[in-house]
Amino acid sequence: MEKLLFERPVIKKVSAGMPGKFGMKTGFEVLTTIDGVPIKDLVEKYGSPLYIISEQTIREKFRSTEQIFKSKYPKVQFSWSYKTNYLDAVCKTFHQEGSWAEVVSGFEYAKALKNGVSGREIIFNGPDKSDADLKLAIENESLIHIDHFDEYYSLIEIAKKIGKKARVAIRVNMDTGIYPKWDRFGFNYENGDAWDVLNRIMSIENLELEGLHTHIGTYMLSANAYKVAASKLADLAVNLKSKYNHNIAYIDMGGGFASGNTLKGAYLPGYETIPSMENYADAITSALLSSAINKENMPLLILETGRALIDDAGYLAGTILANKRLSDGRRATVADVGVNLLFTSFWYEHEIMPAQPVSSQTEESTIYGPLCMNIDVLREAINFPIMKKGDLFVIRRIGAYNMTQWMQFITYRPRIVMIDTNGITHVIREKEDLDSIRGPERLPDHLK
Numbered sequence: 001m002e003k004l005l006f007e008r009p010v011i012k013k014v015s016a017g018m019p020g021k022f023g024m025k026t027g028f029e030v031l032t033t034i035d036g037v038p039i040k041d042l043v044e045k046y047g048s049p050l051y052i053i054s055e056q057t058i059r060e061k062f063r064s065t066e067q068i069f070k071s072k073y074p075k076v077q078f079s080w081s082y083k084t085n086y087l088d089a090v091c092k093t094f095h096q097e098g099s100w101a102e103v104v105s106g107f108e109y110a111k112a113l114k115n116g117v118s119g120r121e122i123i124f125n126g127p128d129k130s131d132a133d134l135k136l137a138i139e140n141e142s143l144i145h146i147d148h149f150d151e152y153y154s155l156i157e158i159a160k161k162i163g164k165k166a167r168v169a170i171r172v173n174m175d176t177g178i179y180p181k182w183d184r185f186g187f188n189y190e191n192g193d194a195w196d197v198l199n200r201i202m203s204i205e206n207l208e209l210e211g212l213h214t215h216i217g218t219y220m221l222s223a224n225a226y227k228v229a230a231s232k233l234a235d236l237a238v239n240l241k242s243k244y245n246h247n248i249a250y251i252d253m254g255g256g257f258a259s260g261n262t263l264k265g266a267y268l269p270g271y272e273t274i275p276s277m278e279n280y281a282d283a284i285t286s287a288l289l290s291s292a293i294n295k296e297n298m299p300l301l302i303l304e305t306g307r308a309l310i311d312d313a314g315y316l317a318g319t320i321l322a323n324k325r326l327s328d329g330r331r332a333t334v335a336d337v338g339v340n341l342l343f344t345s346f347w348y349e350h351e352i353m354p355a356q357p358v359s360s361q362t363e364e365s366t367i368y369g370p371l372c373m374n375i376d377v378l379r380e381a382i383n384f385p386i387m388k389k390g391d392l393f394v395i396r397r398i399g400a401y402n403m404t405q406w407m408q409f410i411t412y413r414p415r416i417v418m419i420d421t422n423g424i425t426h427v428i429r430e431k432e433d434l435d436s437i438r439g440p441e442r443l444p445d446h447l448k
């Protein structure tokens, strides 16, 4: 008998359509309207790609989140994190809902003032505050969150010079059980730096210590980390009370609550696995209420929640440009949305949905953007319905960071529209044109 030829077995990773906890995904979700407005009409009128913001979603998310915290703690104040999305229309919506402004640069500070926020309701965070920024913030009685000792020394000098007290807090970093630790901002709790700088501040005439601040990280999947953080800030508050009889006016827990997006490599979708807002609120408020802080002097609880409040309100609509086959036969789809418009695609597996009915036929495809760069990939090897040139799609949960971290690259950045609570659409940022790019450029005489 002839010996059978040996064939080496191969193991192939199935990367598309992995069965989830609830089996294989069948059918494909289609999203044709946003707040009742057809995406097709929006793209026809305002062009493709197009960012779309739902004012209704911002307000609903804000109100439900505020309600959760207010039901658990007597005094709560939200402060809108400008860097998460600093479009004026977005900021103004949050300010109308009662949010203060949380800024991390002179530019964001100026934007908050222009948006009509009173100086006393601006929180100035971050490691980069110029002397001019600090001077303005002291004059406007804003809350300055000191990040490092160099800033502390500048602040004393400037406050002395203009003869006005600076309203300050310190940013505290700490071990919350989450690694890697975020210890590059503020003063460390465990090594005593935080307590050290608080003692120094208490001895300085021109600094008025009003609060304690932390921002423990972003897209935090552990609510318990907030419990640890709030307990540590409460400890500092209690120590200040016992040593100086000084009451802290507020404890600012920063932001970092996760939105419903799915991190790359996650097994289940983010919206099924992240802690609920109730979990975060319970962790923080129970730590504060069960601390040794005197019940008569409970500090105002400030929250600087960014992505969890705005992600769901943002959409990015686009058009399929082409389909092609890669050299090994795999299917590739080219879209007019690149990673320059979707910065968060580097961390998230964004949900890309057809914006019109599609056939139920799907095939493993990689969705590429239009940029002439190899890294311009929106989704790698996903089960995607067969869509043809000219078909529309929409990516949801993109309201956080994309409209601030976007890049002008190769082409113009597109329009942004907001659908108001009556279903009326407004352009809130125009598409760029040649002048908006060339405007700041200067040509040396010899090249004219």
Ligand SMILES: *Cc1c(COP(=O)(O)O)cnc(C)c1O
Residues within 6 Å of the ligand: 081, 083, 084, 102, 104, 125, 126, 215, 217, 218, 219, 254, 255, 256, 257, 304, 305, 306, 307, 308, 400
């Ligand atoms: C970025 C930032 C926030 C908002 O963070 P999210 O993760 O979007 O909630 C809040 N506070 C500070 C100091 C920040 O730097």
